[in-house]
Amino acid sequence: MNDSTHWLLGRLDASALPFWDALQHPTTKSVVNAVIASGAASLVIIGALVVVFGLTWLRRWGWLWREWLTSPDHKKIGIMFIALALVMLARAVIEAVFMRLQQALGLDGGFLTADHFGQLFTTHGTIMVFFMAMPFLTGIINYVMPLQIGTRDLSFPVMNQISLGLTAAGAALVMISLVLAPFSTGGWTGYPSFTERAANPGAGVDYWIWAVTLSTLSSTLSGINFAVTIYKRRAPGMRWMRLPLFTWTALCTAILMVFAMPPLTVATALLALDRYLDFHLFTADLGGNMMNYINLFWAFGHPEVYILILPAFGIFSEVFSTFAGKTLYGYTALVIATLAIAVLSFTVWLHHFFTMGQSAHINAIFGIATMLIGIPTGVKIYDWMLTLFRGRIRLSVPMIYASGFIMLFVLGGLTGIVLAVPSVDYQVHNTLFLVAHFHNMLIPGLLFGMLAGTNFWFPKAFGFRLEERWGRRAAYAWIVGFMLAFFPLYALGVLGMPRRTVAFFTPAYLPWTLTAMVGAVIILLAMTCLLVQLWVSVRDRHLNAVPIGDPWDGRSLEWAVSSPPPEYNFPVIPEIHGRDAFMLEKERGKAYQVPDEYPDIVLPANSAMGVIVAVTGTAIAFGLTWYQWWLVLLAAGITLAAVITRGFCRDTTRTLPGEEVRRTHLNWLAQVRATVPIDRSQEQSCANRGLPLPPVEGAIQ
C-alpha cells in the first residue's frame, strides 16, 4: 500500500477480503474455506442491501426513524434488543453447525483450516454470550419489568437507547468482520499471551476487544437503569415481597451487571493498552503477568453466568405458576435463593482455572464454594416442582421448554458438581466435557428460558398469540437436538478429546462426533421451526388476536393492560394490594375498572442519541481495529459534541392529554365488556381473545 491511502485506510487492504488468501495460494482446502467465508460475507452484504432497499421501496425510513430508532419507549427498545439477539442467534447457530460438521469429518483433517475453525469458535462464543444472550435477556427485562412493577418507563429512557446503540455497534462490528476479515482466533475468553500483539499482530483480536468492550459498556448502563427503576419506580403498594419473581431476578441480574461488567471492561482495556501502546500488563516478558487477565476475566465471567441464568429462572417461575394455575410455591425461599446465588456468584471464579498453578488448599476452598451454589439452585428446582404439584397443568409451548429445562438443567448441574471437584477437573479440564457442561447449562437454562419467555409474552407485545403447533415442533426439536448434540460431548471429553480441536486422529471419537452432528442438524431444524412459527403466526394474526391482553389467565400486572399495551402502559398508575397483583384484582372482581379521572401523562420525548452512539460507536471501534485514526477522532468528537449538546436540551418530555388517554381506555374497556370470556380448555383456540373467566373461590375451570 502506498502512503497516500495509508492515512485513510490504516492497515486495511485487499488482504482483508475473505477470498484473498485463496487467490494467492489456491489449494483445494483454501478454496473451500474461501467459498464458505465469502458466502457468509455476501450473506451479510445481501442482508444489509435487502433491508435498505426494502425500507426505501416501502417508504418506511421515516416510520423506522420516528417509531423505532428514536423512540425512548422501553417496550420498543426491548423488542429491538430481542430482534438483534435473534439475528445473531441465527448466525451463531449456523457457525455451530459448521463446527460440528468439521468434527464429524474431522478424523485426519476435515475441510476447514485451523484458522477458519478458530474464527468460528471465537465468533460463536462471543456472539452467543455478548450479542445473543445479553441482548435477549436485556430485551425481555426491558419489555416486561416496567409493566410488572406498574410504571411507565425505565428511570433513564435515553440511557436505555444508548445501551441498545452500544450493543448494536458491537454486533455490527462482528458482522463487519465477516466481510473485512479476520476475526480473532483466541476463543471468547481471549486469553493472552496468545492474544498479545507478539503472537497475534493482525486485526482479529482488535475486532474482538472492541466488540466486547462495547457490549460491556452497554450492559453496565442497562444494569444501572434496571436497578434504579426497580428501586425507585415501583407502583404504590408494590412492596419488595410483592414483586413478581421475574422482577426479583431482573433486579439481581442488574446488580450483577453493575458489579461484574467492569472487570471485563478493565481486562479488555488493559489488553488493548498492551496491543496498541506497547504496555506489558499481560505479556510474557518484561514483568507482565497473564494470570491477572485470567483473574479479571473470570471475576466478570462467573457472575456473568448468573447474569445469564437468573432472568431465565424468573421466566420459568412465571411460566410454572401461570400454566399450573397456582400461586408460586415457596415465594420467599425463591427470593432468598436468587439473592444467595447472586452473592455466591462472586466467590467461585477461580474454578475456571483449577489447573493454573495455585495451591491445593485454594482449589479446595473454591471447589466447595462452587458446590454451595447447588443448594439455592436445588431449592429453586423443588419450589418449581411443588408449584406444579396438584396444579391444573396446561402443556403449552412455554411449559414444554420449562419441562425440558427442569430435567436437563439438573443433569447439567450435576456435571457441574463433578467439575467442581478439583481433582476430577484436572482430568477433564479443557476437554469437550466442559463444553458439554456449559452448553448443558446455557441451552436448557438460558436459551429455553428466553424462548419460553418469547412464547409467553409475545401476545402481550404484539396482540396475537404465537402459533402453537410449530411452537411445539420447535420446542421438541430444541430438546432432542440439544441432547443429541451435547450428550456425546460428555463421552468425548471423558475419552480425552480436547476442546477447540480442528482435527483428531482417534477413530474411537468418530461415532460420537457423528451423533453430535445429527443433533446439530436437528437444532437447525428447530431454528427453521421457529421461523415457520413466526411466519404462520403473523399470517394468522387475526385468528389468534388477543386484544384484551390476558390470554393465559396471568397473575402479574403486565396482563392487566391491553395487548399491545399503550405507550404509557397504564392510563392510571395502579395501586398494589398483594402478591400476584392482577390475579388478586380478578379474584376480587376489580379488574377492568374505570378510574375516577385521567390525569395528563408526561412521557420522554424522542431522541436521536441512541442512533448517534450506535453509529459513532461502530466507527470508533472500526477505526481502532484498522488503525484509521482520523475516523476514531472524528467519531469520538461527534460523540462528545452530542453528549454535551444533549445536556443543553430542555424539551425532553412531551405531555399526553388525559382526554386522549380516557378515550383510548374507554374504547378498550368497551371491547372488554363485549368479549366472551373463555375457560382454560379453550386457551389454544380462536375463542381466546385474551379475556379469561373470572376465578371463583375453589372452582376449577
Next chain:
Amino acid sequence: MSALTARQTAATDAPARHPGINLGHAHREGEESREEMVFGFWVFMMSDMILFGLLFATYVTMLGGTAGGPGPKELFDMRGAFFETMLLLVSSFTFGMASLALKYRDDRRALVGWLLITLLLGLGFVAHELYDFHKMFEAGGVPSRSGFLSAFFSLVPLHGLHVSVACVWLIALLGQLAVHGLDAQTKNGLIRLAILWHFLDIVWIGIFSLVYLGGLA
C-alpha cells in the same frame, strides 16, 4: 384516586433523601427526577469504584514486575504528588462551598465564583500531573519499559482522565448556567458532578497512599 395520582411512584412516598447534600424545600421543582438521577449516579459511582479497585489490585500485584527498569524509588517525586493532593483536596473544599452556595444563596455570583475556582484547581491538577508524567518519561519511566510501569500508567492516568472529563462537564454546566439559568436540570447536573468530584478526591487519596507511599514503602 387523586391521592393516588399525586404520588405516582414509590420514590415520592418518602421525602427525597439521597446520600450527600440534599437541596431541600427551597428547590422543589424537579425533586422527583433529582432523587432518581442522583441515586442512579451513586450506583454508577459504585460501578466505577470496581474499575479503580481492580486497577489498584493489578498495581499491587505488579509492584515487583520492574524487569530491571526504574522502580518507585527512582521515579516517584513525592513533592509533586503532595502538591497535586493539595490541589485536589482544596478543589473538593471549593466544590463543597459551591454546593452550599447552590443550596442557600439566591444570587448566582457566589456559585459561579466557587465553580470557577474549582475548575482552575482541577485544570491545575491535570497540568501538574502531566508535568509529573513528563518527568517520569524523561527518567526512563515509560509504560513499555516494564509491567510495573504499565500498571502505574493504566491506573493513575485513568484518574487524570476522569478529572479531565469532570472539568469538561463543569465547563458544559457553566454553559448551561449561562444559557438556561439555574433551572432544575442544571441543579441536577451540579449535584451529580459534585458527587463525581468528591469521588475522584477519594480515589486520589487511594492513589497517594497506595501507589506513591505504598510503592516507596
